Amino acid sequence: MKEFIALGIVLIGGIFMAFQYYLHIPLMKDLYNTFLDWGIVISVFALFIGIKSLLQRQIREIKEKKEHLIFPLTTIISFGVVIILWLIWGAKKDSPPVNFIYTTFQVPLQATIFSLLAFYITSASYRAFRAKNFSATILLITASIVIIGRIPLGDYLAKITIINVGKHSFSLLNFPQWVQWILNVPNVGVKRAFKFGITIGIILTSFKIIFGVEKNWLK
Amino acid sequence: MKLPKQIVYTLLLISLIIPLVLGISMEIKPTLPVINFYNALNKLHSGNFVIVSLSYDPSTKAELTPMLKTLTYHLLKRGIIPVFMNLKNIAIGDLGYKVVKTIGEDLNKKENKDFYYLGYAPGDNMAVQKMGEDFFKVYDHNFHGDLLDKYEIHDKIKVLKDFKYLIDISDGNSTIDYLTYVNTKYKVPMIAGVTAVMASEYYPYIQSKQLLGLLGGLRGAAEYETLLDINGDARKGMSAQTFAHILILFLIILGNIEFFYFRKKRKNGNAD
Amino acid sequence: MLINLIVLFLILSIYSFLYKDNVFFKFTERFVVGISAAYGFIKLFQRGFIDKLYIPLSHGNLAVIFPALLGLLFFGTLNKKTAFLAKFPLAFLLGIGAGLEIGPRIETDIVKQIYTTIIYSPHSPWFTIFNNIIIIIALFATMYYFLFVLRKNRPIDRIISKTGIFFLMVGFGASFGYTIMARISLLIEVIKTVIHFF
Numbered sequence: 001m002k003e004f005i006a007l008g009i010v011l012i013g014g015i016f017m018a019f020q021y022y023l024h025i026p027l028m029k030d031l032y033n034t035f036l037d038w039g040i041v042i043s044v045f046a047l048f049i050g051i052k053s054l055l056q057r058q059i060r061e062i063k064e065k066k067e068h069l070i071f072p073l074t075t076i077i078s079f080g081v082v083i084i085l086w087l088i089w090g091a092k093k094d095s096p097p098v099n100f101i102y103t104t105f106q107v108p109l110q111a112t113i114f115s116l117l118a119f120y121i122t123s124a125s126y127r128a129f130r131a132k133n134f135s136a137t138i139l140l141i142t143a144s145i146v147i148i149g150r151i152p153l154g155d156y157l158a159k160i161t162i163i164n165v166g167k168h169s170f171s172l173l174n175f176p177q178w179v180q181w182i183l184n185v186p187n188v189g190v191k192r193a194f195k196f197g198i199t200i201g202i203i204l205t206s207f208k209i210i211f212g213v214e215k216n217w218l219k
Numbered sequence: 220m221k222l223p224k225q226i227v228y229t230l231l232l233i234s235l236i237i238p239l240v241l242g243i244s245m246e247i248k249p250t251l252p253v254i255n256f257y258n259a260l261n262k263l264h265s266g267n268f269v270i271v272s273l274s275y276d277p278s279t280k281a282e283l284t285p286m287l288k289t290l291t292y293h294l295l296k297r298g299i300i301p302v303f304m305n306l307k308n309i310a311i312g313d314l315g316y317k318v319v320k321t322i323g324e325d326l327n328k329k330e331n332k333d334f335y336y337l338g339y340a341p342g343d344n345m346a347v348q349k350m351g352e353d354f355f356k357v358y359d360h361n362f363h364g365d366l367l368d369k370y371e372i373h374d375k376i377k378v379l380k381d382f383k384y385l386i387d388i389s390d391g392n393s394t395i396d397y398l399t400y401v402n403t404k405y406k407v408p409m410i411a412g413v414t415a416v417m418a419s420e421y422y423p424y425i426q427s428k429q430l431l432g433l434l435g436g437l438r439g440a441a442e443y444e445t446l447l448d449i450n451g452d453a454r455k456g457m458s459a460q461t462f463a464h465i466l467i468l469f470l471i472i473l474g475n476i477e478f479f480y481f482r483k484k485r486k487n488g489n490a491d
Numbered sequence: 492m493l494i495n496l497i498v499l500f501l502i503l504s505i506y507s508f509l510y511k512d513n514v515f516f517k518f519t520e521r522f523v524v525g526i527s528a529a530y531g532f533i534k535l536f537q538r539g540f541i542d543k544l545y546i547p548l549s550h551g552n553l554a555v556i557f558p559a560l561l562g563l564l565f566f567g568t569l570n571k572k573t574a575f576l577a578k579f580p581l582a583f584l585l586g587i588g589a590g591l592e593i594g595p596r597i598e599t600d601i602v603k604q605i606y607t608t609i610i611y612s613p614h615s616p617w618f619t620i621f622n623n624i625i626i627i628i629a630l631f632a633t634m635y636y637f638l639f640v641l642r643k644n645r646p647i648d649r650i651i652s653k654t655g656i657f658f659l660m661v662g663f664g665a666s667f668g669y670t671i672m673a674r675i676s677l678l679i680e681v682i683k684t685v686i687h688f689f
Contacts, residue, residue, distance in 0.1 A: 006578045010586035017590025021404075029352075035587050036349045037356070038558035040342035042580045044539030045562030047341065049577075051532050052568075054524070070514075071521045078525030079532075086533050092364065092541055095533075102313055102530055104494060105501070107277040108684050109523045110310075111677065112505045114278035118678035119509055121671055122231045122463075123224050126470035130478045138660040139667065140471070146668025147468055150415075150438045151461040152245035180250055182665050183422050185622045189629025190662030192423045192604055197637060199600035206589035217585060218578060228509055235675070235682050281680030282673060309534045310527065341539045348591065360542070399599045400591075415673035419665045426626075427607035429599070436669065437676040456679045463675045 007212040014210030055079065142182060149179030221477065227470065234466040238458040244450065245458050249442040252425055256410050256432025257293075257446045263383050265298030268375060270382040270407075273315045274307035274393035279414050283388050284318060285440040285453035286412040290386065291322045293447055295333060302335040302372065302382070304358065306346055307393040312338050316362055331361065331370045338362035344396055351379045351405035379405045384431075387411040394421060398429050412439065495688040502685065629658040 013035065020032045058072035082098055089095035131137040148154045154175035161172040171177070208214035249257075263269070271290065275283045294301045303319055305311045316336050323334055330336065337358045340346050350357045354376050360366045367373050375381065385407045387394045394411045402409045408431055413421060415436025424430040434443055437460060440453035501522070504515035547555045561583060567576030608630060611623055636655030639648065 002575050002578070006582040009579060009582040010589070013583055013586025014590035017587045018593045019590075021591075021594030033349070033352055034554075036342075036345050036352070037554065038561070039345040039584060039587055040349060040357070041543055041555055041558035042562040042565075042584055043343065043345065044341045044535065044543055045559075045565040045580065046584060047535050047539065048532075049565050049568065051528055051535075054528050071517050074518055074521040075525040075528075078522050079529045082526050082529035083532065086529075092537065094363070098530070098533060099313055101526055103317070104498060106310070106523065106526050106530060107280065107314055108498060108681070109501055109505065109519065110277040110527065111280055111684075112502045112681050113520065113523065115281075115674075115677040115681045116505065116508060118674040119228050119231060121674045122467055122470065123227050125467050125671065126222065126227055126474045129471050129474060131475055132478075135656055135660050138657060139664040140475075142661045142664025143668040143671070144468060144471065146665055147464050147671060150436075150668070150672055151464045152247050152457055153461050153465065155246060155248045176248065176250065179665075179668075181622075182661060183419055184426065185625050186629045186658050186661040187419050187665045188423050188426050189626040190633050190658050191420055192608065192626070193630050193633035193637070195423060195600045195604060196634065199596055202596060203593055206592050209585055209589045217581060225510075231678070232682075235679055236686075239679070239682055239686060279677070281677045309531045312534060339534050339538045341535065341543065344591065345587070395599075399595045403595045403599045403603075415669040415676065416666075419662070419669050423604060423607075427603050429603060436672055437679075438672065452683075456676065456683070459679045459682075460672065460675055463678075464671070467671060467675075 003215075003218055006218060007215075011210060011212065014206070018206075018210070145175060145178050145182065149175035149177075154179070222470075222473070230466055231463060234462040235459045238462050239455075242455070243458040244454060245461060247438070247441050247445050247454065247457060249446050252433040252435070253439055253442040253446065254432075255425075256412075256434055257443065259384065259408075259410050259431045260293055260297070260299065263297065263299050266300065267383045268300045268302060268372070268381065269294065269384045269386060270302045270304065270379070271386045271388065272307065272393065272397065273303060273305040273311045273388050275388060275390035275414075276308045276310040277314060279390035280311075280314065281456075282414045282437050282440065283390060283412065284314070285437065285451055285456070286434050286443065287315065287318055287388055288322060289440060289443050289447060289449060289451055289453070290388070290412065291319050291334070292326070292449065293443075295323060295326045295328045298333075299383075300333060300335070300372075301386075302337060302376075304337040305339050306343065306357075307389070307391075307396075309339050312362070331365070335367075335370070335372055336362045344400055347396065347400045348404065351401065354378055354381075379407050382407055385409050387413075390414045390417070392417075394424075394430070398424060402429055412443075415439075499685065499688055502681065628654065629661075633658055633662075 016028075016031065017035065020028045055076065058075050061072040062069060082101055085097040085101070086095045089097075129140060129143075131140050148157070158171045158174040158176055161174075162169055163172060205214065209217075260269075271287075271294075273287065291301065301319075303315060305315060316338070319334065319336055320330065323330060328334060338361070340357050342349065342357065346357045355367065355373070358367065379385070379401060385397055385401050387397050387409065389411060390413070394409075394413060394417075397409060397411075401407045409429065410432040411421065411430055412434035413436075415438070418433065418435030418439070421430055421433055421435075425433055434440055437453050437456050440451075441457045444451045444454050501519045504519040507513055508516040544555055544559055561580045564576040564580050567573035608623075608627060611619065615623075632651050632655035634655075635651045636659065639652075
């Protein structure tokens with residue numbers, strides 16, 4: 001019964017929203033607006049569930065692995081301290097200490113964690129980027145053209161290798177233009193093929209969810 | 220013999236630190252998608268409203284904040300009224316506000332008159348579509364909680380279609396969402412600034428003119444700065460980028476030389 | 492100054508991961524997770540609960556009561572016995588999400604993309620026509636490579652598949668080149684932050 005009701009909600013909501021795109025009936029428009037309003041309110045609660053799961057995980061870690069107590073505790077304490085600092089200034093208002101923590105710690109440290117990738121990609125370029133066969137060679141050549149063509153050196157090389165043939169002049173090493181051609185022509189063909197595949201996948205999954213074929217979310 | 224990873228990491232750091240400390244600047248030639256981005260905004264008149272979505276978080280601010288700075292400067296300088304929002308990412312709110320406010324103050328522009336900063340609203344794609352039907356149902360007040368009905372925006376804007384452009388500054392798939400729900404469904408023209416990782420994904424939309432202009436990564440931001448004749452963060456960063464790219468090319472070549480050398484040696488060894 | 496030193500220490504703790512995973516890195520990582528989640532929670536509370544629920548209700552707008560009650564069911568997950576309650580609001584979000592996707596997505600990513608691929612002005616210059624032909628070959632060969640994975644017996648299949656691989660590698664190469672660029676930019680920003688400290 002529970003499953004039946006949930007699948008019924010998906011079916012009705014899904015079919016209605018799919019049809020309203022093509023049918024312009026005033027009553028449908030009103031209902032579409034109401035559903036959007038409801039969806040926005042419900043999504044607020046859904047996002048809180050994410051934060052709840054994060055904290056639950058830390059608590060589970062504390063219960064299970066006592067030797068690494070410091071790490072889940074760090075998350076919980078830092079979370080708690082920021083929340084307390086916020087509440088002291090009043091829930092509705094911006095809290096200066098929270099803004100300070102955000103600007104001083106969160107912003108640079110998030111950027112730093114992500115920047116670790118720069119080291120890995122440099123190391124990977126040296127260790128794994130080999131012209132082992134035809135396909136790998138094509139990949140390597142294209143990537144190298146992009147690497148040169150997107151920096152000022154590419155512009156400089158294009159400038160110094162200009163030659164004149166009759167009335168026309170062209171550059172022998174016009175990396176920036178080669179990059180633009182790669183992006184505008186073969187890249188467009190390939191990425192468009194991906195888009196078709198991904199979109200057909202999304203549409204089919206949407207239909208599967210609406211008609212109750214895909215039921216993993218119910219488990 | 221292979222270079223140890225510690226040496227590779229140190230070389231990378233040196234290649235970046237030297238140009239940044241010395242402040243080397245280099246000439247950058249703008250490419251067509253960036254010129255189109257620039258021209259699209261130049262077609263607008265003073266007093267026109269555009270909506271700017273900050274769809275990124277601090278982890279990718281390196282590439283996107285220079286774009287946001289130049290974009291804000293460009294719009295405010297031309298008297299175009301930008302309305303900033305961050306529907307897609309919560310974490311950019313205060314960072315984005317700081318950037319916009321600083322540039323607004325530098326140009327003597329007033330918040331809630333010459334530009335608006337609305338901040339985060341929940342609902343993601345549902346909120347996007349709701350804005351297409353009734354903008355103020357999603358945002359009835361600004362970043363500080365002041366109601367918008369006392370400002371000019373309330374008279375000029377009713378739905379998303381009233382904006383001349385939606386400009387997405389994004390580090391993920393949000394531009395595709397906006398293309399789907401804002402451009403296709405509510406017919407708002409779009410331009411975007413995206414991270415270099417995502418840039419190549421958007422070229423099919425440039426060809427189909429769904430996206431009228433694109434800034435791709437730090438280079439895109441640097442080209443945009445060049446068009447506006449600003450020596451900003453992106454142009455300064457491009458010199459470091461150049462040295463790092465040269466190092467990476469050198470490492471790729473070195474890696475391949477080693478590979479072919481050892482492969483030849485192995486083959487010869489087998490033949491013996 | 493002291494704050495700068497603390498941030499610098501935390502930045503170095505993150506980079507210590509390059510050598511190997513260690514206590515300093517783990518501590519900093521968990522610290523960042525904690526403060527980021529708290530910031531997200533605060534904004535969500537202010538922009539979600541206060542703006543979308545508390546203020547409308549305090550103004551007598553009762554239309555938010557039904558979705559709010561439905562949303563509250565998400566908290567059924569706090570207890571195993573009531574966990575199924577969370578499926579109802581989830582069903583609503585999934586249903587309308589899936590329904591909303593279909594129409595505009597087909598138009599954006601399929602109809603408009605096919606239209607641009609096949610329609611172009613007959614007065615276009617020769618290189619535009621040449622480029623369009625290459626786009627069509629790349630598109631067709633890539634799709635063929637993915638869609639007909641098993642049928643690769645005939646020579647024509649192999650030729651088309653090989654062409655598909657060729658274009659795929661060009662596409663991946665372009666993405667890879669751009670990815671290198673993006674990652675380096677991230678590091679430049681951190682170095683600039685550190686230089687700024689001194």
